[in-house]
Amino acid sequence: MNDHTNQEAQHGEKPVKRREMSRRQFLSYTLGGAGAFMGAGMIIPMIRFAVDPVLKPKTQAAWVKVVEESKITDEPKSFKFKVHQVDGWYESDPELEAWISKGKDGKIFALNPTCKHLGCTVNWNANPEYKDQYFCPCHGAHYTSDGKNLAVAPAPLDQYELKIENGFVYLGQLGPNKRV
Structure with a gap:
C-alpha cells in the first residue's frame, strides 16, 4: 500500500470526489435557462392581457x-x-x-x-x-x-x-x- 491509502485507512475517511460538470451539461443548462427566461418574457404579457379585465373591480351601473x-x-x-x-x-x-x-x-x-x-x-x-x-x-x-x-x-x-x-x-x- 502506498502512503495515501495508509493514511485513509488510519483516519477512516474517504477522499472527497468532485463531480465536475461537462461542457455539454453546462451548455444544456445555460441554453435551457435562457430559453425559459425568454419564453416567460413572451408568455407573461399574453396571460396578463387575457386575465386583466377579470381582475378589475366591477363598477356599479350608472343611473x-x-x-x-x-x-x-x-x-x-x-x-x-x-x-x-x-x-x-x-x-x-x-x-x-x-x-x-x-x-x-x-x-x-x-x-x-x-x-x-x-x-x-x-x-x-x-x-x-x-x-x-x-x-x-x-x-x-x-x-x-x-x-x-x-x-x-x-x-x-x-x-x-x-x-x-x-x-x-x-x-x-x-x-x-x-x-x-
Whole structure:
C-alpha cells in the first residue's frame, strides 16, 4: 500500500470526489435557462392581457333616465332604455327593457322582463288565462304584478334599483326582487 491509502485507512475517511460538470451539461443548462427566461418574457404579457379585465373591480351601473314620473300608473308598462357597457375591450350600447308600475303601496318599482326559468322575455297580460300577470310564452311561467313567481320559474323576476329625480324615473343596478 502506498502512503495515501495508509493514511485513509488510519483516519477512516474517504477522499472527497468532485463531480465536475461537462461542457455539454453546462451548455444544456445555460441554453435551457435562457430559453425559459425568454419564453416567460413572451408568455407573461399574453396571460396578463387575457386575465386583466377579470381582475378589475366591477363598477356599479350608472343611473339611466327612463321615463317621466307622471306616465307611471298602477298598470305595468314596458319602457326601453339604452345603457353603455364595457365587456373587456368591447364597448356597446344595448337596449334594455323594464316593466315599471306603482305598487299597492303607491311606490314605483321596475322589473326586468327576463324569465327566471330559461331566460325568455315575459309580457304583461300576454295570456288570457293569466289575467293581470306576467306570462312567459316559452314554458308557461307566470308571475304576479310584483314579480313573484307562481309556476314553473324557480325565482321571482329581478328588480332594478330606482330613484326619482326632477320628475323623472332613473334606473340603476339590477338585483334580486325586494318586493316579494
